[in-house]
Amino acid sequence: MLGIRVYALHCKTLYAKIPLMELPNYIKSLYNHWDKHTKIRSRTEKIPINQLVFDQMVSFTNERLSIYKKKTKGLTLPYTQDPILSQYRFCNIYRELDRQTIEFHTLLKPLESNFSLWLLNMLFCRSVCKPETIKKVGLLSFDENNNKRVYENLFKLPSPKYGNAYVFPISLIQKNVRKLMLDLYLITFLKSIFL
Numbered sequence: 175m176l177g178i179r180v181y182a183l184h185c186k187t188l189y190a191k192i193p194l195m196e197l198p199n200y201i202k203s204l205y206n207h208w209d210k211h212t213k214i215r216s217r218t219e220k221i222p223i224n225q226l227v228f229d230q231m232v233s234f235t236n237e238r239l240s241i242y243k244k245k246t247k248g249l250t251l252p253y254t255q256d257p258i259l260s261q262y263r264f265c266n267i268y269r270e271l272d273r274q275t276i277e278f279h280t281l282l283k284p285l286e287s288n289f290s291l292w293l294l295n296m297l298f299c300r301s302v303c304k305p306e307t308i309k310k311v312g313l314l315s316f317d318e319n320n321n322k323r324v325y326e327n328l329f330k331l332p333s334p335k336y337g338n339a340y341v342f343p344i345s346l347i348q349k350n351v352r353k354l355m356l357d358l359y360l361i362t363f364l365k366s367i368f369l
Contacts (some may be wrong), residue, residue, distance in 0.1 A: 201270055204279035238267050274339060277305040281313075291315065302328075303337030 241253040254260050266272050270279075278299040285292040295313045302308055311327035314320070328335065 201276060204276065204283060205270060235267055238264060242266055242271060274303070274305060274337070278308075281305065281308065285313075302335070303339045304335065307331060307335045307337075 237254055237256055237259060241259060244253040252260050269275055278296065282292055282295055282299070285295060294316075298314050299305070299308050307328070310331060312320075312324050314324055
């Protein structure tokens, strides 16, 4: 959202079309860097803009934020009339609004004064991708015995112990591979006929 606001401001375009959304304080409190990244900095150069693309970005952003607000208020489906947004899963406009991100930052809040330990555990959390697992196995440290215990706890857990936030469904991959193979076959076949 900040990127869009800055972009709109510098291009002197439809800034008023982008709604401002105030984040809840409990989310803001998880991020020490919040002020640094939400202040609009001045720039002198003009950035060229494709107005159609920009308007589509603004429309998507607004609709996705609207869906998030409806979900968090506990409203019932459908959250949107958009056929794509209503059928498929999308990330939130702000990463900070993702359930998993909020859980990980809440869990690691006590470690924020020790950046090395915080970063080690954030990488661990993101690798496991499942807050329930992290809560069961514990956090890493720079103590070998502790990490061995975490490792053993992790491998004792029954599956599924890992989340799927960054995993593409195999059916989607297979479908695209089949399509790619068909495309390659057709291209090769057509070349052999016409060349």
